[in-house]
Amino acid sequence: MKVIRGDLMSQIEDTMAFILSCISKSADIKPGKIRRNEEWEYPPDALREAVINALCHRDYRSSGNVQVRIFPRKMTIINPGSLAPQLSIESLKTEHLSLPRNALIAQVLFLAGYIEQWGSGTNHMIESCRVQNLPEPEFEETENTFLVTFKRLTLFKYIEEKISLNVRQKQVVEYLLNNPHITTTEYAEFYNCTLKTAQRDLAELASVEIVEKSGKTHGAFYTLHDSLRTLPMSE
Numbered sequence: 001m002k003v004i005r006g007d008l009m010s011q012i013e014d015t016m017a018f019i020l021s022c023i024s025k026s027a028d029i030k031p032g033k034i035r036r037n038e039e040w041e042y043p044p045d046a047l048r049e050a051v052i053n054a055l056c057h058r059d060y061r062s063s064g065n066v067q068v069r070i071f072p073r074k075m076t077i078i079n080p081g082s083l084a085p086q087l088s089i090e091s092l093k094t095e096h097l098s099l100p101r102n103a104l105i106a107q108v109l110f111l112a113g114y115i116e117q118w119g120s121g122t123n124h125m126i127e128s129c130r131v132q133n134l135p136e137p138e139f140e141e142t143e144n145t146f147l148v149t150f151k152r153l154t155l156f157k158y159i160e161e162k163i164s165l166n167v168r169q170k171q172v173v174e175y176l177l178n179n180p181h182i183t184t185t186e187y188a189e190f191y192n193c194t195l196k197t198a199q200r201d202l203a204e205l206a207s208v209e210i211v212e213k214s215g216k217t218h219g220a221f222y223t224l225h226d227s228l229r230t231l232p233m234s235e
Contacts, residue, residue, distance in 0.1 A: 008055060008105065012114060015051050015068060020044065022070050026227060039132065042075060042150045046128035046137065049121045050148045052114050054079035057101045062144070073232045074151045082141050089139050092122040133161060155231040162208040168193060169201050173210065176224035177233075181214075183221045 004014045023041040054066045059081030069076045083089075084099040100106035109115045116124075125137045129150070135157075138149040159165060159173065168191040172182060175190070182190075187198040202222050205211040211222040 008109070009112065009114070011055060012048075012051055016044070016048055019047055019051075019068060019070070019075075023075070024230065026230070041152065042134065043128040043132050046125040046150065047075070047077075049125050049128075050077045050137070050150075052109065053121050053148075054146075056106050056109055056115070057081060057146070059101065059144070064145070074149055076147055076149045078145055078147045080145055082144060082146060089141060092139050093126060093136075095123070133158070152232055155228060155233050158228070158231055159210055162210070163204060166201070168197075169205060172201070172205075173224065173228075176211065176222070177229070181221040181223045187222075 002018050004011055004018065006014065020040070025038055025040050027036045027038045051066075051068070054077050058066055058079040062080035064080035066080075067076075067078045069078070081101060083092075084101070086099055087096060098106075106115065115121070122137075122139065125148070129136055134153050135151045138147075138151070140147040140149065155173070155177075156165075156170070163169075165173070168187075171191060172187060176182060184195060184198045184202060187193075187202060188195050191198070193201075202211060202213070206213050206222065209225050210228065212225055213220055213222055215221055
């Protein structure tokens with residue numbers, strides 16, 4: 001837990017520094033690339049927009065604070081104050097008017113370069129999550145608070161975007177989460193299929209980087225791709 005104080009710009013920068021110190025970053029080398037690819041658990045651009053919106057649009061008459069809550073599978077950014085009457089949750093997902101609760105604060109943040117374009121913050125959050133193949137942020141309004149929730153991509157949701165799994169393939173992914181590797185022969189025995197079917201199933205998974213093949217033909221075995229082990233099984 002950390003309490004962040006100071007001027008508005010310092011609050012934005014210090015909050016982002018704290019968030020990035022608490023979430024994970026992955027790094028891998030893509031085939032054909034020289035430099036490693038690094039990716040945060042959640043897109044920093046989307047988080048930054050949510051933090052700025054929370055501070056810019058909060059109800060400063062309220063004694064409540066802006067809160068960032070970080071959980072193993074999601075992150076929520078909460079601010080006192082509800083949406084303007086002219087806006088709805090659905091309108092935030094399309095082009096909409098900018099109706100800042102605190103017009104002077106919004107003007108200062110715009111001139112200081114923290115706000116790029118009026119009324120575009122929520123759309124930037126959605127697009128940043130889509131680019132990273134994450135679920136869209138969820139917007140929620142209660143009687144006197146506004147919440148933005150970012151969720152991690154679950155294991156099978158990620159896989160389903162790459163390939164449609166049959167029952168055997170889904171079972172082997174679950175098996176490899178708890179076991180180091182599997183051979184084609186073991187696959188055929190475990191899931192009551194022919195060697196040819198086992199080879200085809202595993203080759204399909206390897207082609208979309210769900211599993212990795214190691215060893216030569218007769219001694220080959222398959223492991224779950226390392227990048228998948230950090231994804232939660234469910235929300």
